[in-house]
Amino acid sequence: MTTYPTQTPYGVDPLGRPYSEKSKVVAGILRILVGGLGAGRLYAGSVGTGIARLLTFGGLGIWALIDGILFLTGDDRADSKGRILRG
Structure with a gap:
């Protein structure tokens, strides 16, 4: 069972998991608009995947569009710390 810190400045979701300071909407828009550069993945803290997207130009745009919509x-x-993105 995962324990979370008692201070949650952005609140918690209905399951009691803390929200991240990162926004789901911002991450999604970044993934759609500049997903070929891995911006949405880098924003959410997925550095390895973000760099892979950058090096492959987001699968020539196909990964970027699908990733943004999904x-x-x-x-x-979640962000790199396992906190649910706000939004």
């Missing part, structure tokens, strides 16, 4: 429609998107 990201915005998904429920549990």
Whole structure:
């Protein structure tokens, strides 16, 4: 079972998981608009995947578009610390 710090400046989700300072909407828009550069992944803290996207130009744009849409429609998107993105 994961324990979270008692201070959650951005609140908690209905399951009691703390929200991140990062925004789900910002990350999704970054993934759609500049996903070929890995910006959305880097913003959310996925450095390794962000660099892979940068080196492949987001799968020539295909990964970027699909990733952005799936990201915005998904429920549990977390940052590099496992906190749920706000939004």
